[in-house]
Amino acid sequence: MxxxxxxxxxxxxxxxxxxxxxxxxxxxxxxxxxxxxxxxxxxxxxxxxxxxxxxxxxxxxxxxxxxxxxxxxxxxxxxxxxxxxxxxxxxxxTLKALQSIAKFYRQKLSIPLIGVTGSNGKTTVKELIAHILSTCYQVGKSKGNFNNQIGLPLSILQFLPEYQIGVLELGMNQPGEIKILSKIAQPNVGVITNIHHSHIGMMGTIEKIARAKAEMIPFLNRNEDNYLVLNEDDPWTGFFRKMATCRIITFGINKKANFRAGNINDEGGRIRFNLLISEKEKIPFNFPSPGIFNVYNVLAAIAVCSIFKVPFSTMSKAVKGFSPPPLHYQIEKCGEYNIFNDSYNANPESMRSALSTLMRLNGGRKIAILGDMLELGEYSFSLHQDLGKFAASVGVNAIFAYGRFASAVASGAEKAGLKDSFCFESKEALFDRLLSYIKSGDWLLVKGSRKTKMEDLISMLKAFVG
Structure with a gap:
């Protein structure tokens, strides 16, 4: 050893x-x-x-x-x-010292390491990969979202010598950060889940976000036997593909990816689909939370785990028993109300996905309780207004918006014809109005950026109903 x-x-x-x-x-x-x-x-x-x-x-x-x-x-x-x-x-x-120690230890480990980055889905994909691989291997992973210049090296230092594979999440909010993390982690398999508006306030453009995520690719290119795993349905995949000299595996729904889903059923609070191996061979998958975006999360994990020869039947069983990370698309009952808790974080694309998923949940009125989306910079007002318009267009019954840009969300919804659209500067005021509005059987989507701590409203409701 x-x-x-x-x-x-x-x-x-x-x-x-x-x-x-x-x-x-x-x-x-x-x-x-x-x-x-x-x-x-x-x-x-x-x-x-x-x-x-x-x-x-x-x-x-x-x-x-x-x-x-x-x-x-x-x-x-x-x-x-x-x-x-x-x-x-x-x-x-001292920060560089920590990173140097972690890099030194990573070199000692001499195990394959998987790095997961992208705008949305990083934590879930990382957790799914580790969960599936653990059926066949001893696996180390980063805790929670320990994905920055402090969290990633600390995660590596917690890896035990007996681990056979490591899985790490690589986050960023500025150019050069993924490069630093990749230099420490030296990944053998890299996953880019998608490219969206997350951190656009700091980065300036979607292209700059894509280029920042691509900083992992040169480290994969050091060995032609390394793998880059890409979302075939993401418009930036062609850009990443041109940069890579290592092996490439793709996943997706709408195009002919290496790992493709079909027969998708997003009802009853779960997502079901078939992994299309060939025209005749289909493997059923059943994920314990709703949302089309979770199909992509599962497909990314399947693509990675196939590299390590995990049987599809084993993957299917593991996915069915997976527990989502805290505050990620969790379905729960709170007295006579239904909660769709996706309060961990938010950006424009994840908000739209959550709202679309809300509308596919069975029964009750659909009420969106939305906190600010942060780090959007000069785009903040327009993107929050667009969020309100989108929520109204998919048919939510009411919006309760909280935060600095709550009025933008409400005005966007009102312009799109939604009558019941409310904005609040305090959670207490929002909660008081919410109590007078909600009825038995209603569905409540709770979502916002991490700093808004929208889960506080769920705690308030639980305390109220006892």
Whole structure:
């Protein structure tokens, strides 16, 4: 089995750090998971890595790390009165040190690693891939949406030596970020789910978003046996295909992709379809949540898992037993009301998908409770107004909009002929009006960008109904 410890010499070499208050001859071995950036989680024997952010400085917590049992810390500055049993590794940049350590460990792992990026569906596809592969392999994955320059390296450091495959989510909100993450992760299989408006306020154009996601491709091109998995129905797939010299696998619904779905049934709170292997061979799949977008999520996972020779029958069984990530398209009952909880995040395309799915749910009036879509920049007002128009066009019975751009959503809906369209600056005001409006059997879609925390309204309703 691979040696799963870092020596002090290796840490100094990888981080290009300077050792303080300890001899380099001292024999110290640390497991990757003992490198900790959060003093709330420090355990005896850990090494504290003091990150800096806009609102915090990890070096303010070095004393706390020592009191909780840390044996040392990786820091940028040296202005501490050190106990004799506590050492420092001083580096130029603690974030880069974390990333360098994670990259070093990833190279030690020597296992195939799958990187998932795209505008929508990243977390679900990552979770699906890990869930299916775990039927045949020992699999490591990033937790939740640990997909940025801190979360991804921390995820890698939690991988155990016995893992046979790793699955990571790669996120971004600026150019160059996917390149940094890919350099750390060195993926053997890359998935680009789709390209949409997410982060357009920071990126400026859809093309710039596509180019940012494409930063993973050169790392896949390093080996012609690596794979790039693409959505055949996405308009940017041709752009990505031209950049790739590695193997390409596609998935989709409307075109002749390598992995294609047919006979789609999106009723009863579940999505059912057939994987079309050939004209005669069809494999049934049954996903436990609604939405056509989930067909694409499952197809992406099928495409990846086929690379690792997982039988289709095994995939089908695993998909049926899959539990969606928290706050992702969850169907639940709340007293006499039906909740469609997709409150984890939102952008224009995912909002439209959720609204279309809402309208296919059986029974009751359809009420959309929508929070702001963030990071849309100069497009914010027009895209929120378009959202209101779209909601009205698909036939929702009412909109309850919350946030800075709630009035844009409401005005768009009103212009499209929806009478019951309300906007609110506070969740409390929205909730009070909602209680006087909803009836037994109604369906309530709850969705908004992460910072809006629209799930608070579900908690308020649950508390009210007891």
């Amino acid at each position: 691979m040696k799963s410890f870092f020596s002090l010499h290796e840490l100094l070499e990888v981080t290009q750090g300077r050792l303080i208050n300890l001899s380099e001859k001292k024999r110290i071995l640390l497991s990757p998971s003992q490198i900790c950036t959060d003093t709330r989680k420090i355990k005896k024997g850990d090494l504290f890595l003091a990150l800096k952010g806009e609102r915090f400085d990890g070096e303010d917590f070095v004393d706390e790390a020592y009191r909780k049992g840390a044996i040392g810390a990786i820091v940028n500055n040296f202005c501490f009165s050190l106990p004799s049993d506590f050492f420092l590794i001083r580096v130029n940049d």
